[in-house]
Amino acid sequence: MKIHLRFKERMHEMDTSGDRLISEIQDVLGLTEYEAKIYLALAVHGRMTVSEISKLSGVPRAKCYEVLSGLVLKGLVVIAGSKPTKYEPLPLKEGFENRIAQMRGEIEMKAARSKLLIEDISKLKRGDFPRREVRVMILEGHDAIVASSINDASNAREEVLIALSSAPIKFEWKFYLPKLTKALLRGAKFRFLVPSISEFIGRIRNITVGVENPQAELRSSRRLKVPFMVIDRRITYLYITDPSLGVITMAIRIVDKNFGEQVRDIFGELWKLARPYNPSGDQVSEQAY
Structure with missing residues (x-):
């Protein structure tokens, strides 16, 4: 819960709703709305479980697995642990370069x-x-x-x-x-x-x-x-x-x-x-x- 609140506070500081950042991530990296939301959550907070990702991004947990697989294929996110499975973003510059390529x-x-x-x-x-x-x-x-x-x-x-x-x-x-x-x-x-x-x-x-x-x-x-x-x-x-x-x-x-x-x-x-x-x-x- 504390993690969730900290993330929301950061989003509020950057942009009142975060919609602008999410929209720009979609445009620049060619992502869906769910992909952009999850990627932004990971980019800001770092390594997380699927449950944490769902809470922070607002993406339904059932959808998270498919979306995360897409982000892995696009060279933006990697699997970083098991029991439970965790995901983390690549360094921002490396991830962006992978996707643009x-x-x-x-x-x-x-x-x-x-x-x-x-x-x-x-x-x-x-x-x-x-x-x-x-x-x-x-x-x-x-x-x-x-x-x-x-x-x-x-x-x-x-x-x-x-x-x-x-x-x-x-x-x-x-x-x-x-x-x-x-x-x-x-x-x-x-x-x-x-x-x-x-x-x-x-x-x-x-x-x-x-x-x-x-x-x-x-x-x-x-x-x-x-x-x-x-x-x-x-x-x-x-x-x-x-x-x-x-x-x-x-x-x-x-x-x-x-x-x-x-x-x-x-x-x-x-x-x-x-x-x-x-x-x-x-x-x-x-x-x-």
Whole structure:
């Protein structure tokens, strides 16, 4: 109760109702009203339980879990303890930078896709829309590449095959992997071919939390030089990397079932040669794979 009153007093000092701050947070960070209220409460007070967050923000407790998951996915909040589960905001500057980078990537992705959409609508208007067309899109810029890749993968309905190269590429998996949970809940199967199982197993477990019978498999291989991803046998991403800079410089997004099937077959062959994940912990050198 004391915490609740202190927060209300702070809000009164900053703004009579707090509506202005909440509205600005919504506009700048692209949040819903509930997300803005909870984020502001966490930003002012710090680490709290769901019960405390609900009381301070005025958001119904039943809604808090969904809203907090959204804030975690948007790189603004992290889970910071269990029994009971607590949440805390990232440092303000870091959180804002995370979210702005996501929004920038989403805008760049939409801008690139809008060109294809304009072409498709124009063709349909002229009556010459083809029955089958291979669609190729070049994506440049880390944020645009990541936003497009995660968006397609999270909308998968059947399977997602992700093959990563051994080149050291900077990629904020802790922010992006949770978005794949939506596809897992839908029943999509995931296969990850990674350079090192030990580095990824914890991250994979995180996205399967709360998913009944999650379909996610993991194997390791250091053979791969060019990372790629195949979604529902139809959408393929080929990634061009610069190991010296540790970044993805370009991606080729190809929408074509025939091509997707061929790349899927390549993934299948690599999968057979890869080292399976062994939950028992028996030590097998990953170098051999």
